[in-house]
Amino acid sequence: xxxxxxxxxxxxxxxxxxxxxxxxxxxxxxxxxxxxxxxxxxxxxxxxxxxxxxxxxxxxxxxxxxxxxxxxxxxxxxxxxxxxxxxxxxxxxxxxxxxxxxxxxxxxxxxxxxxxxxxxxxxxxxxxxxxxxxxxxxxxxxxxxxxxxxxxxxxxxxxxxxxxxxxxxxxxxxxxxxxxxxxxxxxxxxxxxxxxxxxxxxxxxxxxxxxxxxxxxxxxxxxxxxxxxxxxxxxxxxxxxxxxxxxxxxxxxxxxxxxxxxxxxxxxxxx
Amino acid sequence: xxxxxxxxxxxxxxxxxxxxxxxxxxxxxxxxxxxxxxxxxxxxxxxxxxxxxxxxxxxxxxxxxxxxxxxxxxxxxxxxxxxxxxxxxxxxxxxxxxxxxxxxxxxxxxxxxxxxxxxxxxxxxxxxxxxxxxxxxxxxxxxxxxxxxxxxxxxxxxxxxxxxxxxxxxxxxxxxxxxxxxxxxxxxxxxxxxxxxxxxxxxxxxxxxxxxxxxxxxxxxxxxxxxxxxxxxxxxxxxxxxxxxxxxxxxxxxxxxxxxxxxxxxxxxxxxxxxxxxxxxxxxxx
Numbered sequence: 001x002x003x004x005x006x007x008x009x010x011x012x013x014x015x016x017x018x019x020x021x022x023x024x025x026x027x028x029x030x031x032x033x034x035x036x037x038x039x040x041x042x043x044x045x046x047x048x049x050x051x052x053x054x055x056x057x058x059x060x061x062x063x064x065x066x067x068x069x070x071x072x073x074x075x076x077x078x079x080x081x082x083x084x085x086x087x088x089x090x091x092x093x094x095x096x097x098x099x100x101x102x103x104x105x106x107x108x109x110x111x112x113x114x115x116x117x118x119x120x121x122x123x124x125x126x127x128x129x130x131x132x133x134x135x136x137x138x139x140x141x142x143x144x145x146x147x148x149x150x151x152x153x154x155x156x157x158x159x160x161x162x163x164x165x166x167x168x169x170x171x172x173x174x175x176x177x178x179x180x181x182x183x184x185x186x187x188x189x190x191x192x193x194x195x196x197x198x199x200x201x202x203x204x205x206x207x208x209x210x211x212x213x214x215x216x217x218x219x220x221x222x223x224x225x226x227x228x229x230x231x232x233x234x235x236x237x238x239x240x241x242x243x244x245x246x247x248x249x250x251x252x253x254x255x256x257x258x259x260x261x262x263x264x265x266x267x268x269x270x271x
Numbered sequence: 272x273x274x275x276x277x278x279x280x281x282x283x284x285x286x287x288x289x290x291x292x293x294x295x296x297x298x299x300x301x302x303x304x305x306x307x308x309x310x311x312x313x314x315x316x317x318x319x320x321x322x323x324x325x326x327x328x329x330x331x332x333x334x335x336x337x338x339x340x341x342x343x344x345x346x347x348x349x350x351x352x353x354x355x356x357x358x359x360x361x362x363x364x365x366x367x368x369x370x371x372x373x374x375x376x377x378x379x380x381x382x383x384x385x386x387x388x389x390x391x392x393x394x395x396x397x398x399x400x401x402x403x404x405x406x407x408x409x410x411x412x413x414x415x416x417x418x419x420x421x422x423x424x425x426x427x428x429x430x431x432x433x434x435x436x437x438x439x440x441x442x443x444x445x446x447x448x449x450x451x452x453x454x455x456x457x458x459x460x461x462x463x464x465x466x467x468x469x470x471x472x473x474x475x476x477x478x479x480x481x482x483x484x485x486x487x488x489x490x491x492x493x494x495x496x497x498x499x500x501x502x503x504x505x506x507x508x509x510x511x512x513x514x515x516x517x518x519x520x521x522x523x524x525x526x527x528x529x530x531x532x533x534x535x536x537x538x539x540x541x542x543x544x545x546x547x548x549x550x551x552x553x554x555x556x557x
Contacts, residue, residue, distance in 0.1 A: 010365050016357070017367075017374045020430070024377075026397055027389050042397045084285040091282035097274045103283065110294050112543055114491050116515045117536035118297035120529050121304060124311055125297060143293025146286040175278040204382030206494050207516075222384050225498075229388065236392060243385055250380050254373075262376060266438045269480055 031240035053241035070220040077141035089153030107147045137212045156190040196264035305530040322530035335514035343489040354436030375434035387498025420500045420508035443477035483546045
């Protein structure tokens, strides 16, 4: 049964989409305006498409370095989370014992703990051991990110028959070989989901890095965003250019991985 | 592989160590510190329940708790209504369906901090400008009062999260057997009846997930709160997460902040468990 397209709904949809995009439109058009022009008009297109704000914001944010820091932290953390959680989930799913059940339950229970509840002792303890640096931050991301990732991998692993492991073992593969060469490749769809969920979270995270690596030169993009929002003065024209710069990498990522992103987020929430 | 095999523990070691040092130890230490007069350096004396007694008398914390509760209730309702509506819209046969999904979901990829700054600009500059243009007094001075700060946060959060919740509802709507809808149509059910008796019960499990997600996200909100209102004016739009942060790092009252953090954990955990429990009973067996 084919349905006819409903034009009223179509128009409603487009109207809503424009509302949804309005904040981005406002950010973009004002990023080209001078301080004076923003004061008189915030809605229309800029008088001239002047790049001065971008040049200044780019320098003030030390943008390339900041971008590199964000990439470094996100990529290293996500790669390690994937490797370690997949391994852990494999052990927990292949060995059905009381210990496995207790450990799995511990990981799931850890998801209930809000960051603020562990934040203060975490920072004090890691501070005492001189671990408030990029390495310490990556280690913390593994601790906070492992739970959900293990949970997702565990679900997928339960659907992979054990006979596959056994066959490979008979052929002479050891535990690590079985996992890396036979099982891990089959887990690819769930690895994509795990990667996407962790990338979105870590890339945008503000509070944890603000406590751990807030030193000149190692800031990530979110940490730098406060630059234009002083206590008393706000440099709106520079802020809009800076915010646009910060969003561009995310939009590029979204453009190329749109399908996997929406699927990943939906799978991550529903499972 | 068995529990006593070394390979079992080798596979588990990295995450166990990380979880232990990053979550378990700080959580246990935190609970312990909340019963002391810890100041970040010296553990201090054991003070029993004193921090917890003080916390219920702390007006600023109780205000933040109340503000957070109001905010969460309003946001959960709005986000789920808007999210479900968007999901129903984009799953009806539209040419622009794919594009619409992409657009509605987009704010979720961008950090709450950045979104808060963009909306701060909109509420303060754009609202004022438009208000002047069309002569609407009520668009002036947004975020400078508690009420506009509250609605500012609600608008920001709904705009951001509706697309996320939409994606979840879409997953349930698309998993719905088409024959059921077609059969009901042939039997002469109206659109409202179809929604009430077929779509709604089948999407019910989606409510578990969505309500749980929005409620816990709203209750734990920090980044958006920080960048949109910063808690102002006069700390009146401060939510619990921010209040805990300020008690710890602005007032340096570590033990007191930690007691608040433990209460915060208990509330978040209760919400999560209750929600799952109540919604589990409503789900349709398929």
